[in-house]
Amino acid sequence: MRIPFIAGNWKMNTTAAEAERLVLEMLEQLDRIEGVEKVICPPFVSLVGLSMMLQSSSIGLGAQNMYFETKGAYTGEVSPLMLRELCDFVILGHSERRWYFAETDEVVNKKVKTALTNRLKPILCIGERLEENETGKTEEVVSRQVTAGLNGIEPVSGLVIAYEPVWAIGTGKAASGKQAAATIQFIRDVVAKLWNKNIAQNIRILYGGSVTSANIAEFISHPEIDGALVGGASLNAEEFTSIVERTAEIKGRAK
Numbered sequence: 001m002r003i004p005f006i007a008g009n010w011k012m013n014t015t016a017a018e019a020e021r022l023v024l025e026m027l028e029q030l031d032r033i034e035g036v037e038k039v040i041c042p043p044f045v046s047l048v049g050l051s052m053m054l055q056s057s058s059i060g061l062g063a064q065n066m067y068f069e070t071k072g073a074y075t076g077e078v079s080p081l082m083l084r085e086l087c088d089f090v091i092l093g094h095s096e097r098r099w100y101f102a103e104t105d106e107v108v109n110k111k112v113k114t115a116l117t118n119r120l121k122p123i124l125c126i127g128e129r130l131e132e133n134e135t136g137k138t139e140e141v142v143s144r145q146v147t148a149g150l151n152g153i154e155p156v157s158g159l160v161i162a163y164e165p166v167w168a169i170g171t172g173k174a175a176s177g178k179q180a181a182a183t184i185q186f187i188r189d190v191v192a193k194l195w196n197k198n199i200a201q202n203i204r205i206l207y208g209g210s211v212t213s214a215n216i217a218e219f220i221s222h223p224e225i226d227g228a229l230v231g232g233a234s235l236n237a238e239e240f241t242s243i244v245e246r247t248a249e250i251k252g253r254a255k
């Protein structure tokens with residue numbers, strides 16, 4: 001049984017003071033929700049403060065990126081050794097990193113390897129662009145991204161994959177639940193071939209792209225979809241809490 005998983009990607013939003021206020025707004029209610037793994041991924045500069053605030057809570061922390069070396073002359077980069085004192089998860093290969101910061105599949109693969117070696121759980125993001133979707137290349141693209149992203153890595157069930165069609169991120173145009181579930185099943189089959197069936201069955205695969213409290217049910221009512229990576233809506237305490245609440249209700253009923 002895979003534990004449902006909801007992560008909030010705050011992207012480059014909130015100062016350290018704003019981040020603490022946002023956590024204070026959601027902490028009590030979110031903390032009480034059982035049966036869903038809840039993770040928030042604030043900017044790097046808030047990880048220290050929030051790791052203290054969330055210490056005795058059921059809410060986990062993740063970073064939004066990291067470098068693939070552990071230390072050295074890499075001005076401005078953040079190492080897995082620094083992150084692992086503060087959080088358990090790290091988002092890797094987000095489409096904004098791939099497209100705005102030219103991260104290739106090879107770079108993402110090095111980051112996934114280094115994260116796992118340093119006991120951080122990667123949330124590996126993959127997804128096709130609009131023109132790839134429209135020309136029927138979705139499966140080819142996600143298959144390439146998963147295969148390259150996991151190249152040379154031993155099977156590990158702690159990895160989380162987020163299927164995020166690029167055209168659905170921040171656009172208000174979410175994929176349909178049916179479409180997302182079919183692609184996620186395809187991704188699970190790719191992992192099964194690459195690693196093995198047992199591990200593929202244990203890995204959580206999320207949907208991401210314009211998820212809100214109004215459409216979360218459409219996704220998590222599909223057994224193939226284990227949760228969501230939420231961007232914009234995770235910056236609103238009420239919205240994020242109700243996304244997690246709906247997930248607990250629907251996945252709890254399906255047990």
Ligand code: PEP
Nearest residue numbers: 169170208209210231232
């Ligand atoms: C994301 O940043 O991973 C994301 C899915 O964003 P949004 O929910 O805003 O589309």
